[in-house]
Amino acid sequence: MKFKQSEKLYKKGLQHLVGAVNSPVRAFASVGGNPVFINKAKGSKIKDVDGNRYIDMVLSYGPMILGHRNKRVESAISKALKKGYSFGASTNAEIKLAKIVCDAFPGMDKVRFVNSGTEAVLSAIRLARAHTGCNKIVKFSGCYHGHMDAMLVAAGSGLATLSLPGSKGVPDEAVKNTLIAEYNNLESVKKHLDENKDVAAVILEPVTGNMGVVQPSDAFIQGLRTLTKERNVLLICDEVMTGFRSQFGGAQELLGIQADITCLGKVMGGGFPVGAYGASEEIMNNVAPLGGMYQAGTLSGNPIAMAAGISTLLELKKKNPYKNFEKTAAKIEKILLAAAEKYKVAITVNRFGSMINPFFAKEEITNFTDAQKCDTEKFSTFFWAMMNNGVFLPPSQFESWFLCTELTPTDIRNFSIAVDRAMEKVANQ
Numbered sequence: 001m002k003f004k005q006s007e008k009l010y011k012k013g014l015q016h017l018v019g020a021v022n023s024p025v026r027a028f029a030s031v032g033g034n035p036v037f038i039n040k041a042k043g044s045k046i047k048d049v050d051g052n053r054y055i056d057m058v059l060s061y062g063p064m065i066l067g068h069r070n071k072r073v074e075s076a077i078s079k080a081l082k083k084g085y086s087f088g089a090s091t092n093a094e095i096k097l098a099k100i101v102c103d104a105f106p107g108m109d110k111v112r113f114v115n116s117g118t119e120a121v122l123s124a125i126r127l128a129r130a131h132t133g134c135n136k137i138v139k140f141s142g143c144y145h146g147h148m149d150a151m152l153v154a155a156g157s158g159l160a161t162l163s164l165p166g167s168k169g170v171p172d173e174a175v176k177n178t179l180i181a182e183y184n185n186l187e188s189v190k191k192h193l194d195e196n197k198d199v200a201a202v203i204l205e206p207v208t209g210n211m212g213v214v215q216p217s218d219a220f221i222q223g224l225r226t227l228t229k230e231r232n233v234l235l236i237c238d239e240v241m242t243g244f245r246s247q248f249g250g251a252q253e254l255l256g257i258q259a260d261i262t263c264l265g266k267v268m269g270g271g272f273p274v275g276a277y278g279a280s281e282e283i284m285n286n287v288a289p290l291g292g293m294y295q296a297g298t299l300s301g302n303p304i305a306m307a308a309g310i311s312t313l314l315e316l317k318k319k320n321p322y323k324n325f326e327k328t329a330a331k332i333e334k335i336l337l338a339a340a341e342k343y344k345v346a347i348t349v350n351r352f353g354s355m356i357n358p359f360f361a362k363e364e365i366t367n368f369t370d371a372q373k374c375d376t377e378k379f380s381t382f383f384w385a386m387m388n389n390g391v392f393l394p395p396s397q398f399e400s401w402f403l404c405t406e407l408t409p410t411d412i413r414n415f416s417i418a419v420d421r422a423m424e425k426v427a428n429q
């Protein structure tokens with residue numbers, strides 16, 4: 001496979017863009033080599049500027065659950081475009097999307113749309129503080145909640161890939177109210193709640209994607225729900241990645257829990273910049289204009305983004321692909337494990353719904369410490385072999401791969417061939 005045009009654009013991009021990317025996860029820093037530039041995509045395939053075609057398992061880091069350029073979504077966007085791009089006033093589309101979202105999440109009476117997952121989380125945290133009058137937030141190491149100051153500690157994939165403990169430019173004061181607990185370890189949360197009276201909320205990815213896929217044990221997630229209720233601490237489920245992906249009602253539906261505040265993004269915007277936070281009426285009425293918690297956005301509820309969101313969610317509802325995702329993910333797991341066994345490479349595969357990834361480690365991966373024990377060199381070898389055999393993967397050991405509804409049996413066959421070759425490369429590394 002040749003990457004000539006990508007190399008050219010990369011060099012050109014370096015002049016006026018930082019690292020030639022607009023998000024560090026897109027740089028191929030940890031796997032070596034330079035980022036690939038994309039030209040276009042359709043269905044389950046993505047094509048780079050050199051004309052190389054890949055099965056896309058990045059899917060824009062989750063949003064493109066229907067594959068690229070779904071017909072109904074494309075038509076809804078075109079229709080909306082003809083009416084105008086942004087008005088600075090309310091539209092019917094916002095009401096429609098709000099109803100679809102609130103119907104999907106039983107704990108949610110009202111929702112506020114914003115422009116990204118980061119914005120959703122930072123607003124949710126402000127809301128938790130406004131509602132409880134408390135300041136501290138418990139977060140789990142390895143969970144990523146966007147790039148605002150208070151959440152940029154022990155924040156998973158992006159930082160882990162670049163081996164950064166946190167971010168420069170974040171003052172100590174900004175993270176002094178952030179308490180770090182260990183995923184799948186209820187005692188580590190209990191300890192914080194025992195020692196701190198001033199805790200507003202516990203925030204988590206109900207299933208993680210940002211240290212790779214890690215599932216909560218039943219005891220952990222149910223225990224966390226009970227514990228937070230007992231202590232009058234809000235539970236924030238950051239479902240920016242899992243919302244409408246794990247199930248229509250997010251990971252919460254599959255895990256059988258209800259958060260006090262839910263954060264959404266990615267799939268909900270169908271590829272456009274949309275985020276949301278929602279909760280019960282009582283909690284949401286703290287938000288301006290009804291309450292004293294301020295949060296605003298010039299482009300929030302943008303009509304094109306709303307049209308993309310509504311049509312994506314309606315399509316998803318109609319297709320109801322979740323059982324099928326489960327089957328496909330099981331097949332992919334089998335393919336990975338079989339190849340690993342054939343070439344005697346130690347891997348562990350974690351998956352949940354349409355999120356899956358192998359870790360190059362023998363042991364179970366249940367938290368960030370486990371994830372960090374993986375052999376990232378093996379992953380790099382695997383990654384480039386997969387690219388060269390036509391499978392586009394996130395360039396990091398600590399990211400989930402994503403499935404879309406458009407994957408064909410031929411895609412799975414080609415994926416399987418790529419995995420076999422890649423695993424052989426890893427074994428001979």
Ligand SMILES: *Cc1c(COP(=O)(O)O)cnc(C)c1O
Binds near residue numbers: 210239
């Ligand atoms: C992607 C992600 C975010 C951040 O969303 P952006 O749209 O990139 O700001 C927050 N939380 C989780 C769990 C995510 O996966």
